[in-house]
Amino acid sequence: MLMTYEWVNIIDFSEELSDMVLQSEHVERYIKAYEAVYHNAELSQRIRDFAKLKERYEEVQRFGKYHPDYKLVMKQIRVDKRALDLNETIAALRIAENELQDLLDQISFIIGRSVSEAVKIPSSNPFFSSDSSCGGSCGTGGGCSCSA
DSSP: OOOOHHHHHHHHHHHHHHHHHHTSHHHHHHHHHHHHHHTOHHHHHHHHHHHHHHHHHHHHHHHGGGSTTHHHHHHHHHHHHHHHHTOHHHHHHHHHHHHHHHHHHHHHHHHHHHHOTTOOOOOSSHHHHHTTSOTTOSSSSSTTSOOO
């Protein structure tokens, strides 16, 4: 593939877009929220402990209710997850993550539609994915939000 002037322009524009995203308020908010969570020793330890509990949960899920620690692990995972979800610092990080993801979804949508209306655009937001879903040929009877 030869490098043409058009390709150089595309690369320049993509680098400019990347810089604009990195300098956006969404990224700034995300970085601040991330640092607030992961520079807090207590929260970091709670997150690591929850990750270990998730590993136990996955092990228990393999055996189901026949695992000896089934009830204990199932209860503990719910209690710990709720405690983490209710933490204001972690909630702020999740909000910042979702806002940043929405921004990236919007950018993907704009770029995809500039190429073609038929381009399928993966997105966490159903607003953007509804136009780009499978169009009814997925075999789920509309379970994927398509127009089956």
